[in-house]
Amino acid sequence: MQCSKDVLIFCRRRFTPGTSWCVVRSDASNQALQTALDYACAAGADCSPIQSSGLCFLPNTIQAHASYAFNSYYQRMAMAPGACDFAGTATVAKTDPSYGSCMYPSSPSTAGGIPAPTPPATVINNPNVPMTPLTTIPINGDGSTGLNNPGLTPPVPTTDESKASLDYIVATSSMSVMLLLVLSFILHPMWIS
Structure with missing residues (x-):
């Protein structure tokens, strides 16, 4: 041109x-x-x-x-x-x-x-806790x-944070706790003897 x-x-x-x-x-x-x-x-x-x-x-x-x-x-x-x-x-x-x-x-x-990558958080090596390797998160965050x-x-989104989902989690957790309580009362006499 x-x-x-x-x-x-x-x-x-x-x-x-x-x-x-x-x-x-x-x-x-x-x-x-x-x-x-x-x-x-x-x-x-x-x-x-x-x-x-x-x-x-x-x-x-x-x-x-x-x-x-x-x-x-x-x-x-x-x-x-x-x-x-x-x-x-x-x-x-x-x-x-x-x-x-x-x-x-x-x-x-x-x-x-080019935007600079965010540096990883400082990790203090506690000798009593095993170190896990750092992983790289893809740009879109979910892999x-x-x-x-x-x-x-x-x-x-990979999770469902709706009220229905929360009700299910609470109900499932409550059921697990109740089951543990019942089992502890049933098995308690066996533990004592």
Whole structure:
């Protein structure tokens, strides 16, 4: 593409060879985009520009906000293969999606770099307690691999914390305690003699 002198800056920004951005797929549902957007913001994307006071808040649509968050995450992960999937709701684009004063990062340095991993908690070795090895927790926290990409899908709850579940646990625990009490009264004469 030939760039005239009048649009040279615009042309360089929009068509930089080797640069890519992560944006939403046009066929992604709003519900899937909201889930993926929540995940991206929690997993390290810089979502402050899409807050109500941010430069990328308008247009106030799930598609625009998710595109910005997906790209922020993608750039912070150094455009790693698979960092632009979000359970099939995102795709890599070669054209800069920036508009007006909303500038999409185009490299890890403009996206704030790769987030530093959180250091493990300090462990004091008590000689009376055996040490257990530290384990690495995947990015999504529950060990699942997701649809197409390890660690890039929102975590799925693994416990049921509903009132019905709590009632079942209390009832089961109470039954166990009652059974132990009954057995202790039955077996108590045997223990004494």
